[in-house]
Amino acid sequence: MGGHGSEPESIDYSVHEAWNEATNVYLLVILVSFGLLINKRKIMRIFALPPTVGSTPEPNFYDSLQKVRLRQQLEMYSLARKFDQQQGQTESVQLSME
Template sequence: MAGYGVMADEGTIDYSVHEAWNEATNVYLLVILVSFGLLMYARKNKRKIMRIFALPPTVGSTPEPNFYDGLQKVRLRQQLEMYSLGKEARKYDQQQQQVQPDSVQLSME
């Protein structure tokens, strides 16, 4: 019975399997080296690479609003409303004080 990679009739070793293995190993080694080189290049030139994949801003569209910016705007709006209500209340109080006489005199006959 012949073993794997051995010719049965001549008893010589079949080197085609070894040659294919060597070629595959060389290809894998080359792929690993190229990947390592690209990784090193990407580390050094991260900004250039990110600029390539970044989407250009579209004209006329606003960016998605930030959640915290929205909260700050709501809080500012609430503060302005409270200020304006307080201002209106002070105006109303001043008008009421001007309309009402300071003293009322009653006379009995």
């Protein structure tokens, strides 16, 4: 019985020790995550590339794409107006001839 009595205590102690280690790891992960969330801007500055001096910034791809699309729409509108004006002139000429 003496051997049995000491065995549960050693199991309890190892479980207790493992629980403490796991809790410490979880607390450490939570603290590191919290610190990273707070200092996100500082960390992003570390990994960001420094701006090159004297070079013009590259235009945003989507902005230039929108400008191209707008230019195409304006050209199509202009062509449509010219076509409508020509159709109106030919109709008036045909009407006057009749």
